[in-house]
Each structure stands twice: as structure tokens, then as C-alpha cells.
Amino acid sequence: MNRFENKVCVVTGAGSGIGQATALAFAREGARVLVADVNVAGGEATVNQIAALGGTAIFMSVNIAEQQQVEAMVARAVAEWGRLDCAVNCAGVTGGVSAPTHEYPDAAWAQNVAVNLNGTWFCLKAQLAQLLKQGGGTIVNIASAAALKGHPNNIGYCATKHAIVGMTKTAAIEYATNNIRVNALCPSAIETPMIMDGRLNLRNNPELKVKFTNDQAMKRMGRPDEVADVALWLCSDQSSFMTGHAMTVDGGMFA
Numbered sequence: 565m566n567r568f569e570n571k572v573c574v575v576t577g578a579g580s581g582i583g584q585a586t587a588l589a590f591a592r593e594g595a596r597v598l599v600a601d602v603n604v605a606g607g608e609a610t611v612n613q614i615a616a617l618g619g620t621a622i623f624m625s626v627n628i629a630e631q632q633q634v635e636a637m638v639a640r641a642v643a644e645w646g647r648l649d650c651a652v653n654c655a656g657v658t659g660g661v662s663a664p665t666h667e668y669p670d671a672a673w674a675q676n677v678a679v680n681l682n683g684t685w686f687c688l689k690a691q692l693a694q695l696l697k698q699g700g701g702t703i704v705n706i707a708s709a710a711a712l713k714g715h716p717n718n719i720g721y722c723a724t725k726h727a728i729v730g731m732t733k734t735a736a737i738e739y740a741t742n743n744i745r746v747n748a749l750c751p752s753a754i755e756t757p758m759i760m761d762g763r764l765n766l767r768n769n770p771e772l773k774v775k776f777t778n779d780q781a782m783k784r785m786g787r788p789d790e791v792a793d794v795a796l797w798l799c800s801d802q803s804s805f806m807t808g809h810a811m812t813v814d815g816g817m818f819a
């Protein structure tokens with residue numbers, strides 16, 4: 565399929581995991597991709613993989629928690645390629661610790677708010693302004709299963725992911741008649757560095773890995789490309805009547 569031929573796409577968090585898979589998937593379908601991440605090595609690796617496929621991508625070091633950097637990201641896509649058609653806002657953090665709410669560190673709360681909440685807000689604001697100027701486009705915000713239910717021992721993550729769904733639905737309604745669609749994805753456990761090496765460290769915690777595996781009805785974790793495929797579909801004309809969704813990608817977990 566070449567659904568994104570000549571389209572310009574921005575993917576945040578594209579240096580790893582779901583964002584990297586999304587950037588690669590866009591490039592495979594002909595898009596020009598701005599790969600944004602704070603992780604320079606990861607972002608450059610994504611661009612190199614896209615180049616190896618014969619695709620077109622540039623890397624930009626962007627901390628989404630900094631509004632000026634986010635504005636510069638959108639401006640760079642427009643400066644390079646004249647427009648912005650699709651954005652997948654994938655960059656996110658967990659806060660790095662597990663603790664019940666009364667002991668949850670303020671620093672972890674602040675990190676979740678800075679990146680997941682403020683960062684997604686800055687992205688949405690800058691991207692919507694550009695899409696409005698052009699007369700349309702699509703945005704997909706990567707939320708989480710933790711956006712739809714409680715997430716014990718990580719209230720900061722849970723609260724900020726819930727907020728992403730609220731922002732998604734609000735923007736979806738506001739711009740529904742402007743040819744702009746805004747949706748969210750809510751993945752369950754997806755095998756990426758975040759879950760394998762980060763806060764949960766499933767790579768070194770086989771018992772917890774079994775639990776997270778069995779949470780899905782399919783009794784496996786998802787792959788980054790399985791989330792990327794849905795993100796691309798939500799960005800494509802094939803989902804033209806869909807906006808304001810908080811769609812699970814969860815191997816049947818919520819069922």
C-alpha cells in the first residue's frame with residue numbers, strides 16, 4: 565500500500581518502540597517523516613533504517629516538554645516539505661517508579677505531567693494550528709490502556725494518559741468540521757524498551773512478565789508494529805469517518 569505517498573508526517577518518540585515502528589511504517593508507504601525524539605542515537609537509527617528502505621526522513625532532537633522545541637518541530641516539517649499531513653504523538657514516559665498513591669514521588673508525578681500531559685498538549689496545539697492553516701490533516705495521540713482504567717502504583721502515568729483521551733476528544737469535536745481528525749490509541753502491554761527495561765523491567769522479572777502477558781486474552785504482548793499499523797490506519801483516508809476515538813489495541817484485554 566502507498567497510502568501516504570507525498571504526505572508529510574511527524575512522529576514523536578520515534579527513536580524507539582512504537583514511535584520507531586510508526587515512523588518506519590509511514591516511510592514504507594511513501595511518507596516523508598520527521599523523526600522527533602530526545603534520544604539522538606535512537607532517532608538517528610530510525611532515520612538510517614528509513615534511508616536503507618529507500619525512504620525519506622530527517623531526525624530532529626525535540627524534547628516535547630519544551631513548547632518552543634515542539635513549535636520548532638512543526639515549523640521544520642513545513643520548512644522541509646511545505647506542509648504537515650499526519651502527526652503521531654508517541655513520546656511518553658512512565659515516571660520510572662512504582663508506588664501507591666500516598667507514597668508516589670512528586671518528582672515522578674511532575675515528569676509524567678511535563679512529558680505526557682504538557683508535551684502532548686504542546687504537540688496538539690502546534691499541529692492543529694498548522695492543519696487548520698492548510699485545511700486538514702490527522703493526529704493520533706498514543707495514550708494507553710491506563711487511560712481507560714485504574715493503573716495501580718503509577719497514578720502519575722494513569723492520570724496523564726487519561727488526560728490525553730480528554731484532549732483528544734475535545735480537539736476532535738472542535739475541529740470535526742475543519743477536515744481534521746484526532747484520535748487516540750490505548751495499547752495494553754507492548755514489547756518495547758519502556759516495558760521490558762523501564763519501570764517494570766520485565767526482562768529481569770519473569771513472574772511479572774507472565775502476569776503482563778496473561779493480561780491479554782491472546783496470552784501474549786503486542787508488537788510495536790501492531791500498534792503502528794492501527795495508527796497508520798487512523799491517519800489514512802480509510803478511517804475518514806472516525807474522530808474522537810480512544811481505541812484499544814490490546815489483544816482482547818478489555819473484552
Ligand SMILES: NC(=O)c1ccc[n+]([C@@H]2O[C@H](COP(=O)([O-])OP(=O)(O)OC[C@H]3O[C@@H](n4cnc5c(N)ncnc54)[C@H](O)[C@@H]3O)[C@@H](O)[C@H]2O)c1
Pocket residue numbers: 576577578579580581582583600601602603606626627628629654655656657679683706707708709750751752753754755756757758759
Ligand atoms: N509499551 C507499552 O506497553 C505501552 C503501552 C501503552 C502505551 N504506551 C505508550 O506508547 C508510547 C511509546 O512507548 P514505547 O513503549 O514505544 O516506549 P519507548 O520507551 O520504547 O519509546 C518512547 C520514546 O519516547 C521518547 N521520549 C521520552 N520522553 C520524551 C520527550 N520529553 N521528548 C521527546 N521524546 C521523548 C524516548 O526517548 C523514547 O525513544 C508512550 O507514550 C507510552 O506511554 C506503551
